[in-house]
Each structure stands twice: as C-alpha cells, then as structure tokens.
Amino acid sequence: ATTIPFTRNIFDPMDFTPMNLSVIPKIKRKTTHAFELALPVIFQSGVQHLAESPDGMATVPAYVKSYLQNFPSSWDDTKLIDGYPGKFVVMARKAGSKWYIAGINGEGNGKTVQIDLSKFNGKKATMITDGEADFSFSQKEIRSKNQAFNMKAFGGFVIVVEQ
Secondary structure (H helix, E strand, O other): OOOOHHHHHOOOOOOOOOOOOOOOOOOOOOHHHHHHHHHHOOOOOOOOOOOOHHHHHHHOOHHHHHHHHHHHHHHEEEEEEEEEEOOOOEEEEEEEEEEEEEEEEOOOOOEEEEEEEEHHHEEEEEEEEEOOOOOOOEEEEEEEEEEEEEEEOEEEEEEEOOO
C-alpha cells in the first residue's frame, strides 16, 4: 500500500477498492482502522467506491460516518507531502475548498511525520487517527500550523482542512 502511490498511481487512476473497517473471520488484518480510512485519499481511482458492510459501519463513531458521507468523488489538486516507497506516504488532495491530508505507515514500528498545515490556508483542521484500543478511532481539532503527527505501526490518519 505504501509503494503504489509512487508507482502505478503516480501517473493514472487505478482500479482499487479501498477501506475495510469490518472484522472478517479467518483473516488477520495488520492495518489499523485509521490506515484503512486514509486509503481513499492516498489512492486515486477513477470511480471512488468503498468496501464496507453495514456491520462494519454500525461499529464506527458518528464522526467517521460523517467523514465518509461527505467524502468527495473527485479531486481538484494533489500534493505529495512526504513518503518513501514501501515505508510511508503522506498525501494531500483538494476538493472544492477543503484539503484532505492522509498518511499511512507501512512499517511495523511507529512513525512521526512533520506537516506544515499553513500551506493549506485553513481556518479549521480536524484529524481522525487511531484510538488507544485496537481497531478504534480518535478525533481531535488541530490548532498548531506546524506539527508532528504520530502514526502507530501499520497505522494512519486523515486530516480535513477547511478554509
């Protein structure tokens, strides 16, 4: 997942169905829920569709449902913020007056990334990341313009910057 944005997806949309928040019997997923939530921003697809079941959506907080309900179907601009193939990716995509910034960590150790949010000219920034418990979320408002963000092993985050 951390190689594709630097290879196939760098020049063209791809056919990929991102995101799975459900627990699937007999399949052990390494990635966290926030990693999965970040994939629709990281990967560009000609037709944006999400793979999720009603059972999976029944377990997520209202703010995650709201994020997904308002998720754009296309992008106006894209910026690679940071990353290294096979290790991590931080990508920003603009839709209308909002920037969606997402990061995923493809390694088994936690990772810290520095993001200068002042580049996105936002008045408000909200982050959804991994919660303390396995397969949980946490949401917070971001007030600092230049900040370090921590990602769990195989974790991720999304930030919505509103102008």
